[in-house]
Amino acid sequence: MTTPDQVYKTHINASADKVWAAIINPEFTRQYWFGNVNVAATWEKGAPWEHKGLDSGTVHHLGIIEDIVLNIRLVLSWGNPGDDHDISRVTFTLEEKDGGTELTIVHGDFVDDSAIAKRVSGGWPKVVANMKEFLESGAVASPGVACQHSAA
Amino acid sequence: MKLENIPQKELEKATKGLHIRFMGTDDDAVFKALADASRRELLDRLRTASGLTLGELCDGPAMTRQAVTKHLAILERAGLVVTLKRGREKLHYLNPVPISDISMRWIGRFEEARLQALFNLKEAFKENDT
Numbered sequence: 001m002t003t004p005d006q007v008y009k010t011h012i013n014a015s016a017d018k019v020w021a022a023i024i025n026p027e028f029t030r031q032y033w034f035g036n037v038n039v040a041a042t043w044e045k046g047a048p049w050e051h052k053g054l055d056s057g058t059v060h061h062l063g064i065i066e067d068i069v070l071n072i073r074l075v076l077s078w079g080n081p082g083d084d085h086d087i088s089r090v091t092f093t094l095e096e097k098d099g100g101t102e103l104t105i106v107h108g109d110f111v112d113d114s115a116i117a118k119r120v121s122g123g124w125p126k127v128v129a130n131m132k133e134f135l136e137s138g139a140v141a142s143p144g145v146a147c148q149h150s151a152a
Numbered sequence: 153m154k155l156e157n158i159p160q161k162e163l164e165k166a167t168k169g170l171h172i173r174f175m176g177t178d179d180d181a182v183f184k185a186l187a188d189a190s191r192r193e194l195l196d197r198l199r200t201a202s203g204l205t206l207g208e209l210c211d212g213p214a215m216t217r218q219a220v221t222k223h224l225a226i227l228e229r230a231g232l233v234v235t236l237k238r239g240r241e242k243l244h245y246l247n248p249v250p251i252s253d254i255s256m257r258w259i260g261r262f263e264e265a266r267l268q269a270l271f272n273l274k275e276a277f278k279e280n281d282t
Contacts, residue, residue: 004201004202005245006202007245007246007247008247008248008249009234009249010231010249011231125248125249125253126252126256128249129252129253
């Protein structure tokens with residue numbers, strides 16, 4: 001059965017360059033993305049990237065940077081280590097609007113009956129909420145845990 | 153190690169920091185948008201089959217195209233529905249963020265804390281085992 005795309009949108013009272021930094025700068029990302037960061041040897045189209053636990057070093061997700069336009073758009077192929085089948089695509093779009101930035105995250109192009117789709121649907125709203133709180137107030141009061149990366 | 157043997161301090165640490173997230177000024181728009189059965193029905197349909205065209209959304213019982221268009225406009229202004237251009241089509245998607253924010257604020261707090269605490273402890277056990 002086809003797996004539908006997921007769309008997450010929020011308005012953040014911060015400039016686009018700050019939202020951008022929150023996504024790709026580990027120094028900021030770790031403060032709200034549940035201790036995880038997005039890293040790449042170089043943030044360029046075609047280069048590989050990883051989503052990993054900063055302390056554990058465990059790679060939770062990885063892929064290729066498919067498109068990158070500074071402060072505007074970031075497109076990543078998204079998969080789990082060792083899984084060549086359940087691969088999807090995440091697109092971050094940033095638009096400066098109403099004194100802040102409208103952030104739209106589309107996680108889609110899933111395979112049929114994708115298991116990843118189910119797991120991330122619980123995590124993205126929390127990541128978005130935490131990112132917004134971090135950028136607007138400088139900190140996240142309850143960093144907590146978004147989703148289970150390890151198989152239960 | 154049984155759950156009841158976990159020191160109270162550890163449990164408290166795991167659930168610490170629950171707080172009230174700042175609610176934006178758009179919350180009235182969200183609640184008003186949700187306060188209509190037809191609009192909730194549209195959201196239900198988008199939840200089960202995301203990425204629907206206007207035509208597909210009108211393809212149901214008891215709602216004229218005009219009514220669907222009106223309701224979608226309200227839902228979009230409230231941020232509950234997002235439209236994306238895909239080729240020549242305009243597709244509608246449910247944006248769960250506003251509802252998730254509400255849920256995290258009031259409904260999820262206690263249940264989530266309990267689940268979070270259990271998850272954190274489980275992770276701690278795994279570390280102890282390795």
